[in-house]
Amino acid sequence: MQRCLWEVGWIPCLLTFLLVSCPGFKRPLSTSERVPRICIVGSGPAGFYTAQHLLKHHKLARVDIYEKLPVPFGLVRFGVAPDHPEVKNVINTFTQTAQSDRCSYYGNVTVGKDVTVEELQQAYHAVVLSYGAEDNRILGIPGENLSGVYSARAFVGWYNGLPENRDLKPDLSSKTVLVLGQGNVALDVARILLTPLDLLRTDITEGSLAAIASSKVKRVWLVGRRGPLQVAFTIKELREMVNLPGARPILDPADFAGLRDAIKDVPRPRKRLTELMIKTALEKPGEKEAKIWASATREWGLKFLRSPLEILPTADGKRARGIRMAVTRLEGSGESATAVPTGEVEELECGLILSSIGYRSLPLGSSVPFDRKHGIIPNHLGRVQGVPGLYCSGWVKRGPTGVIITTMNDSFDTAQSVLEDLQAGMLNVSNTKEGFESVRSILQSRGVHPVSFSDWEKIDAAEVARGQLAGKPREKIVDPQEMLQLIGH
Template identity: 40%
Template sequence: MTTPLRVAVIGAGPAGIYASDLLVKSGTDVQIDLYEKMPAPFGLIRYGVAPDHPRIKGIVMSLHKVLEQEQIELIGNVEVGKDVTVEELREFYDAIVFSTGATADRDLDVPGSDLKGTHGAGEFVGFYDGNPNFSRDWDLNAEKVAVIGVGNVALDIARILAKTADELHVTEIPDNVYENLGRSAIKEVHVFGRRGPAQVKFTPQELKELDHSPNVEVVVDPEDIDYDEASEEARRSKKAVDQVCQILEGYAMREPKNAPHKIFVHLFHSPVEILGEDGKVTGIKTERTELDGTGNVTGTGEFHTWDVQQVYRAVGYRPEGVKDVPFDPERCVMPNDGGHVLSEPNGEPVPGLYTTGWIKRGPVGLIGNTKSDAKDTTTMLLEDHANGTLTPAPKRTREDVAAFFEAKGHPITTWEGWHRLDAAERAAGEAEGRERKKIVEWDDMLKHSGPQDIVD
């Protein structure tokens, strides 16, 4: 009798769940343990998507169906490299797939980036999404703030900062977030991008939604609507680019909406310095840029100073490595050939180790892009299995894994535990007429989703 292929997938966000689903659907006899360092699954969907995006959060429904499959077991509250080593995991699994994503912020290399009042996008997202690893309180005393970056995360931050607390109370935000937003003094949000309308990374739907609130007006300077030959070609070749340009043009040409809160989208402005006094942000200095014919820009030598008291940098997330696994600190990815983790410095595949998602290719693209990543990775893994190149793990049952963590005295959360936590959050939300109210504190999540002796 053959034994199933034993695989550990590290990271229970979309990338890890898609990879698990493909392995199950391959027809191979497989058992997958899906590890997650948080007490709850879903990664980016739970802790990286703005709470007023139920359309995107609907992806959880499809991820739920994947995790309901009997071949997949959720093991939460376990950080690989800290609570368990990779070598210890090799005792139980023939292959390990890393899909650990990214939550750290990339730095902004301009003077003044260390002033009080400068924040990484991930810090603020972690706050408003109730991630227990981030602050529970947020200073929103500034009246004018800057957001640097022209991707969807920048739009999320701008929108959350501009909306009222009551508008967001219908979502799943926890009480501490609602209370902080209720004290907000913010009236103006200034979003800066160094290139033009055809080069921004917004998606059309996100850009449209920016203006849906009656309390928010999006303002674009008509002088920031400009295209060169490469920009026009981008509009012709990609429908989404053309749609974004049309939306920005509409914002630039319309009559004032006269909403109390305003989001200014400033294109062709490259931040060169964050200004401060007594260690605190007092403004931001930008250089006006212009297109060079290729879709890139050059500086004009014309500088502008903007009165802001906070700066949020939404210039990209930074994946972080896992202890004892090769990691490229320059590119912030696990070196790979499209699926296998590669050793350094010789670049040979590390037997039994694979990678997918942002830790594989960097934090770019939409959630759906992780599906093609997962396909490439799982294809390589299954080919190695078929060729007999994987070393069978000596301990091959889920009971062995459970006994290992029990001996360590380390509580793990399960799929059944997630259902208990989910029910508790929905009950808390229902009491206030909402679908859900997120439970924030780590120990409180464990009380619902951990072993029953903790729950009881």
């Protein structure tokens, strides 16, 4: 300080010293310290986990999250079964991320319609597409469009309050329901249909709870093209079904003959899962189980080696009355085994058919590469092929598989690719980007009113208050217009 005063002049040095000492002083950022502006499309687990990793590992990055619905959290809100509230606890972590002073949430903005990906690329240094799988795979068989046939995705959306499915009104007057698919979603819908009403005081919507209360459903079949060693559900979900109050399992012992030897060398999760099925099918139940199953008024079962051929119509040709299936056999073994028709055919009477054969992602504009065969955006470690600065995470990156922790790890990997590209100078942050300030004027010109995270918190509080009146944790608002009116939009 002394050398500075005598050799340079004491007044400039004193001013510099006072400025640097001032608590509010911010020195100019060097090129390497420019603020990266990053936007994420989609506010489900993939979007929030990507944001979380970016904010944690880059101390200057600002992240904006865009969501087409007014409300956040994607499949955690609309996909997780209402009787699995513990899975939804991850919302607390996502809320902490959204409340960061370097993170902003903009709901009620449909990317591809209200603002294009190209416009986002102009406003941000990096754009991450995390919009998930918003459609379902089709069966591709005659009768698929008959009344009484629904995708499991739409059925789950109906009882979970997804706005697009709020008017589904499935007919639950049939005694027998058939679910095509043997994954966790298939077990979810079967469990919801068979669970006693007093156990459904969850955040299930009022309308669907009323419909289930008057349901005539007594039996649910879960049908798979392959065998017991290829089921896609996990042991936790299977155990819930086996122990479901008021319902007994129907597993054909012939399907499990000889499987004890076949599972000796399979991975432990598959082994434990198969052992539970074998125990349920082949072993005499304990006294407690036997008593419960004997008095059960509902039942569920697994049908293997069946592939749908045609939905059978009622006499007037308007509704489903049953299904025709090909009996199959397996070629190969383990996960790679394929189902081959035997030539034998079987028919089953059922008035409600739910297709649970998987979700699929949709393309987002002509500027974003899309692999229609696999339903993903072509990428390497989350970097969209051929489009620098564009990234993807979650189901649109890898396909609709895995649980929330799978999505977490996958999203962290994508965020790490963004961080590495920033570090390597592949994203030019010396070129200042305005982020939402640029997008705001675009949205205003198109009459779009974004919903902030504090707006969402008002909707959240209203839902919780309505739930308390009904003796539930929350009563979801299912109409987006009602949500917007609630916050004065």
